[in-house]
Amino acid sequence: MYKKIGIFVVLVWFVFIGKANAEEVSVTNANELQKALANTSENRIIRLEPGEYEGIFTISQPVHLIGEEGAKLIGPKKGNVLTIEADDVTIEGLHIEGSGSQNAGIYVKGNRSFIQKNVIQDVFHGIYAKESYGHRLENNVITSFKGSSNHKGYGIYLVKAPNSAATGNFIYDTQDGIYVSYSDFCEIRANQMVRARYGVHTMDSKTVLIAQNEVRESVNGLMIMQSNEVSIVANSFYLNTKIDGAGMFIFDTFDSKISSNLMRGNFKGILLENAKRNTFEFNTFIGNHTGLELRKASDENTIYLNNFYHNTRQIISDEKNTNLFTKDNYGNYFDDHGSLNLNNDELVDYAYKSGDVFYNMTSEEPYLSIFYQSPAVELWNMIEQYTPMPSDSFVIDESPLVKPAPVSWGDGKSEKTFFSNPTFNMMQIVIFLIVLIGSVSILLKLGRGKHEV
Numbered sequence: 036m037y038k039k040i041g042i043f044v045v046l047v048w049f050v051f052i053g054k055a056n057a058e059e060v061s062v063t064n065a066n067e068l069q070k071a072l073a074n075t076s077e078n079r080i081i082r083l084e085p086g087e088y089e090g091i092f093t094i095s096q097p098v099h100l101i102g103e104e105g106a107k108l109i110g111p112k113k114g115n116v117l118t119i120e121a122d123d124v125t126i127e128g129l130h131i132e133g134s135g136s137q138n139a140g141i142y143v144k145g146n147r148s149f150i151q152k153n154v155i156q157d158v159f160h161g162i163y164a165k166e167s168y169g170h171r172l173e174n175n176v177i178t179s180f181k182g183s184s185n186h187k188g189y190g191i192y193l194v195k196a197p198n199s200a201a202t203g204n205f206i207y208d209t210q211d212g213i214y215v216s217y218s219d220f221c222e223i224r225a226n227q228m229v230r231a232r233y234g235v236h237t238m239d240s241k242t243v244l245i246a247q248n249e250v251r252e253s254v255n256g257l258m259i260m261q262s263n264e265v266s267i268v269a270n271s272f273y274l275n276t277k278i279d280g281a282g283m284f285i286f287d288t289f290d291s292k293i294s295s296n297l298m299r300g301n302f303k304g305i306l307l308e309n310a311k312r313n314t315f316e317f318n319t320f321i322g323n324h325t326g327l328e329l330r331k332a333s334d335e336n337t338i339y340l341n342n343f344y345h346n347t348r349q350i351i352s353d354e355k356n357t358n359l360f361t362k363d364n365y366g367n368y369f370d371d372h373g374s375l376n377l378n379n380d381e382l383v384d385y386a387y388k389s390g391d392v393f394y395n396m397t398s399e400e401p402y403l404s405i406f407y408q409s410p411a412v413e414l415w416n417m418i419e420q421y422t423p424m425p426s427d428s429f430v431i432d433e434s435p436l437v438k439p440a441p442v443s444w445g446d447g448k449s450e451k452t453f454f455s456n457p458t459f460n461m462m463q464i465v466i467f468l469i470v471l472i473g474s475v476s477i478l479l480k481l482g483r484g485k486h487e488v
Contacts, residue, residue: 065090072098083129093118102129102153109133115142116158125149132157136186139163140177143170150175157181159188161206170199179209189214190228193221201226211236211258212250215243223248233258234272237265245270254280256301265291274300281306282323288313295442298323304346307333316340317442324348329356340440342368350389350430366434387432
């Protein structure tokens with residue numbers, strides 16, 4: 036009995052040893068790679084030694100493809116360079132280039148692909164996943180065709196590819212950095228996008244998380260279109276300065292949350308059009324031409340506990356919009372608003388008004404825009420803040436904050452590190468009045484002395 040068990044254990048041991056040895060194979064050229072892909076068994080590892088592998092490659096069974104440093108897949112500039120047809124494929128450490136004019140470096144048709152630490156360049160789309168699900172796309176460097184004259188595609192393109200995550204990728208010089216189309220329950224986190232048309236673009240997608248990304252030098256940092264229940268959290272948008280561009284453009288989007296984002300030095304910080312029932316909180320707008328613009332049919336949004344610094348125009352709105360700028364007795368912070376606070380609480384003692392008359396006049400009479408930013412218009416807008424205006428035609432924040440809302444940025448610093456706004460309490464006001472009266476008295480006395488002489 037024990038002898039039979041021993042023989043069985045030895046046979047099983049040799050079977051597993053043989054399988055383990057067969058799981059990994061190294062290749063050194065394109066022919067060897069094509070043969071390995073054709074003969075691959077489930078869960079096999081194919082390791083590409085340094086060198087150039089020219090051709091078009093297809094993965095039809097589960098495999099782990101690993102490129103040693105210096106391993107390059109080079110396509111013939113037609114078709115997709117690497118096509119994944121199987122489920123549960125892992126691709127890592129490859130340099131991929133040379134797709135066709137409308138194709139991708141990696142085209143994914145199978146489910147649950149894991150694509151990480153690759154460099155993809157001189158292609159139309161970088162990674163294109165279509166009608167599949169559950170992908171993880173991490174720590175890749177992606178760019179499109181070289182040169183400004185060539186039409187460019189998307190860095191990562193998800194089409195009907197739900198439950199997918201793109202994390203830690205660096206994408207530059209593409210049409211869109213990451214495009215999520217008809218793909219629900221996706222996560223776009225901690226990516227960097229530079230010089231794109233749109234950094235992150237969503238279309239007809241639901242329950243998408245866009246968090247901790249950075250987009251700069253693009254037209255729109257985010258382009259959120261016809262999407263619902265999108266969470267946009269802790270992203271940074273810098274220097275997206277194209278005319279009519281924005282850190283975020285939110286269009287036909289509903290029931291979403293936009294929180295703790297930084298918009299700095301953009302043409303517009305956030306631009307809304309036909310966007311309803313969204314919540315904007317703890318966002319920071321610094322040095323934008325326009326901080327927040329609400330175009331037509333942007334209603335029922337809740338906008339509170341946001342901070343506005345040094346924007347040429349803080350908030351402007353179409354006069355027909357109806358939005359809430361105060362919640363639970365807290366509004367927003369505006370650095371161009373006074374901080375009179377006689378009762379020494381957290382709120383300024385009078386409302387903040389914006390959304391200027393001139394903006395609404397130019398929407399009806401576009402030729403008036405030639406006077407935009409003229410001294411007369413700037414003076415007009417300033418006077419509006421301190422004169423009674425109809426509440427149904429302007430942005431009215433009834434409870435503006437004395438101090439900025441407590442927002443922390445990714446490096447652990449808060450806005451208090453960079454900005455401060457002293458509160459004028461009753462004692463300061465009394466001292467100011469005493470100094471003012473004393474100064475006026477001295478000036479009057481000096482004037483009378485000169486007249487007597």
